[in-house]
Amino acid sequence: MSQYTPPLRDMQFVLHEVLKVEEAFKTMPAHAELDVDTINAVLEEGGKFASEVLFPLNREGDEIGCTLDPQTHAVTTPPGFAEAYRQFVDGGWAALSCDPEYGGQGLPVTLNQAFYEMLNSANQAWTMYPGLTHGAYDALHAHGTPEQKATYLPKLTSGEWTGTMCLTEPHAGTDLGLLRSKAEPQGDGTYRITGEKIFISSGEHDMAENIIHLVLARLPDAPAGSRGISLFIVPKFHVNADGSLGERNGIYCGAIEHKMGIHGNSTCQMVLDGAVGTLVGEPHKGLAAMFVMMNAARLGVGMQSLGLTEVAYQNAAAYAKDRTQSRALSGAKAKDKAADPIIVHPDVRKMLLTARAYAEGGRALGMQVALLIDEAQNAPDEATRRDAEATVALLTPIVKAFLTDNGWLATSHCMQVFGGHGFIREWGMEQYVRDNRINMIYEGTNTIQSLDLLGRKVLGDQGAQLKKFGAQIQQFAMANMQDARMQEFLLPLADLGEKVTKLTAEVGMKAMSNPEEVGAAAVDYLRVVGHLVFAYLWARMARVALDKADSGDRFYAAKLFTARFYFAKLLPETASLIRSARAGVEPLMAMEEDWF
Numbered sequence: 033m034s035q036y037t038p039p040l041r042d043m044q045f046v047l048h049e050v051l052k053v054e055e056a057f058k059t060m061p062a063h064a065e066l067d068v069d070t071i072n073a074v075l076e077e078g079g080k081f082a083s084e085v086l087f088p089l090n091r092e093g094d095e096i097g098c099t100l101d102p103q104t105h106a107v108t109t110p111p112g113f114a115e116a117y118r119q120f121v122d123g124g125w126a127a128l129s130c131d132p133e134y135g136g137q138g139l140p141v142t143l144n145q146a147f148y149e150m151l152n153s154a155n156q157a158w159t160m161y162p163g164l165t166h167g168a169y170d171a172l173h174a175h176g177t178p179e180q181k182a183t184y185l186p187k188l189t190s191g192e193w194t195g196t197m198c199l200t201e202p203h204a205g206t207d208l209g210l211l212r213s214k215a216e217p218q219g220d221g222t223y224r225i226t227g228e229k230i231f232i233s234s235g236e237h238d239m240a241e242n243i244i245h246l247v248l249a250r251l252p253d254a255p256a257g258s259r260g261i262s263l264f265i266v267p268k269f270h271v272n273a274d275g276s277l278g279e280r281n282g283i284y285c286g287a288i289e290h291k292m293g294i295h296g297n298s299t300c301q302m303v304l305d306g307a308v309g310t311l312v313g314e315p316h317k318g319l320a321a322m323f324v325m326m327n328a329a330r331l332g333v334g335m336q337s338l339g340l341t342e343v344a345y346q347n348a349a350a351y352a353k354d355r356t357q358s359r360a361l362s363g364a365k366a367k368d369k370a371a372d373p374i375i376v377h378p379d380v381r382k383m384l385l386t387a388r389a390y391a392e393g394g395r396a397l398g399m400q401v402a403l404l405i406d407e408a409q410n411a412p413d414e415a416t417r418r419d420a421e422a423t424v425a426l427l428t429p430i431v432k433a434f435l436t437d438n439g440w441l442a443t444s445h446c447m448q449v450f451g452g453h454g455f456i457r458e459w460g461m462e463q464y465v466r467d468n469r470i471n472m473i474y475e476g477t478n479t480i481q482s483l484d485l486l487g488r489k490v491l492g493d494q495g496a497q498l499k500k501f502g503a504q505i506q507q508f509a510m511a512n513m514q515d516a517r518m519q520e521f522l523l524p525l526a527d528l529g530e531k532v533t534k535l536t537a538e539v540g541m542k543a544m545s546n547p548e549e550v551g552a553a554a555v556d557y558l559r560v561v562g563h564l565v566f567a568y569l570w571a572r573m574a575r576v577a578l579d580k581a582d583s584g585d586r587f588y589a590a591k592l593f594t595a596r597f598y599f600a601k602l603l604p605e606t607a608s609l610i611r612s613a614r615a616g617v618e619p620l621m622a623m624e625e626d627w628f
């Protein structure tokens with residue numbers, strides 16, 4: 033019953049009119065030739081794959097899920113998943129933004145990001161298989177030896193082999209320093225790895241001929257804690273010198289989890305029984321190498337929730353125009369009917385506009401960060417590359433946590449628009465709520481993201497990077513302040529900027545005498561900074577829409593209405609968040625543990 037139309041018009045707006053990507057690409061030698069038509073054509077084709085191939089598999093994927101054969105340890109994915117994956121690989125989609133040296137198409141990360149939003153709208157569970165593969169590709173591209181790269185990157189690029197990240201163990205989730213899996217050197221450059229990993233997404237399946245696991249484990253002489261963790265490549269099938277597949281390796285799926293959502297993705301308990309692997313990067317420095325994959329995955333998880341926000345919004349908006357209940361408070365609107373469509377009711381509109389503002393704001397943020405990654409990889413001068421990389425690091429926890437929290441609010445509101453029909457399975461809305469919930473948990477819970485933002489990324493450098501980002505906002509505000517029509521956006525933006533500066537200084541001061549002040553403020557703080565980033569992006573989008581206000585194209589009028597809604601109804605949340613953040617640690621820590 034659910035429907036999905038790729039939001040190509042809005043993507044083009046963000047890419048071409050707000051971010052002006054083709055101008056940015058012209059400064060990057062690798063992408064200088066890319067033109068608007070090519071970008072749009074890729075997105076259009078990508079949208080077709082998402083809506084025509086993946087979307088029809090989403091509901092059945094949820095209902096049937098994955099199954100494990102305990103005798104053979106084989107996992108069967110839902111009907112159509114493997115065939116869709118074959119089409120994905122044959123169509124070259126896996127290779128879109130990969131390095132041409134390994135068979136990639138070398139297109140910008142920005143395009144891949146937009147493509148992944150659509151894949152996630154269509155089918156988050158399916159999208160996790162290629163999504164993790166791309167993360168494994170990134171980690172090996174950055175840290176693999178020339179031999180490892182030659183063996184694995186071409187197959188991960190093409191998508192013929194998929195990848196996983198094997199971090200979590202039963203007693204070691206957030207705190208990876210606790211992990212126990214062991215790696216014994218064999219004296220021939222390989223290691224035998226023994227241990228148990230849990231919750232491994234895409235750990236076993238029937239979609240590709242080989243699975244390349246990136247596994248964290250400890251060497252015999254490893255120091256305790258997170259400084260004693262090394263990273264290993266452990267293939268499901270060994271790879272012969274000529275690239276052909278050899279014997280089965282000692283890693284297998286012992287069980288699959290039964291869970292709240294993303295049923296089409298296999299969440300596996302993986303047993304490593306003397307599995308043979310090779311070391312990636314330096315001994316004991318595995319976490320640093322793994323962070324390449326984790327950062328890619330954090331951005332990817334933000335895009336998962338963006339995708340769900342968009343598809344939930346589309347369905348709720350269509351339903352609200354069709355479903356008739358009650359009359360508008362101001363009198364009947366659809367006089368030919370027994371009742372008005374529910375879109376006449378202010379609160380139904382509030383729920384719809386909340387989802388819409390979070391989808392469009394999230395899209396602008398997702399693409400902005402992707403463009404910064406392209407700059408970090410391709411800008412000709414070192415200073416621009418470093419600046420872009422630092423801004424990506426600052427924004428990564430915001431993309432992960434703010435977009436997934438917003439996705440939770442948005443999918444829940446959209447389900448609410450359906451009333452009781454949203455709660456039953458038929459309309460597909462409850463699946464979006466269930467699927468979104470994991471996004472706030474995995475890849476470092478949203479609490480951990482907030483500690484990363486406030487503790488490491490902001491206080492860790494005395495607010496220097498945040499100040500740089502603030503200076504960009506100020507520059508934009510100064511350049512547009514003389515236009516009276518922009519003031520409704522710029523005044524609250526400037527006001528919030530000042531408040532963030534004060535809040536940061538206040539928490540920083542308090543944290544000097546009590547480090548737990550950081551933990552007490554972090555979640556509220558991330559949401560406040562998330563709104564600052566959104567307000568900046570919404571003001572930029574409003575700027576473009578105002579310039580086109582006379583065009584007669586109602587796309588721009590709708591953009592302005594949505595911007596005004598965001599500033600009037602969502603941004604004010606920051607006042608209560610700041611108050612809560614300032615309340616500090618005392619209300620949380622005063623009570624004795626045994627009173628709980």
Ligand SMILES: Cc1cc2nc3c(=O)[nH]c(=O)nc-3n(C[C@H](O)[C@H](O)[C@H](O)COP(=O)(O)OP(=O)(O)OC[C@H]3O[C@@H](n4cnc5c(N)ncnc54)[C@H](O)[C@@H]3O)c2cc1C
Pocket residue numbers: 197198199200204205206207230231232233234291299470473474475476477478479480483551
């Ligand atoms: C469906 C699914 C798929 C997954 N896929 C993968 C995968 O592919 N690979 C992989 O390795 N793992 C995967 N995971 C594991 C996931 O990343 C972890 O569940 C997550 O990191 C949290 O770890 P945990 O479950 O052990 O919770 P815990 O670490 O036990 O945390 C419990 C609670 O305590 C809080 N907490 C913990 N430490 C702190 C702290 N220092 N400060 C404040 N609060 C804290 C947490 O925020 C959380 O609310 C997956 C999990 C699920 C459910």
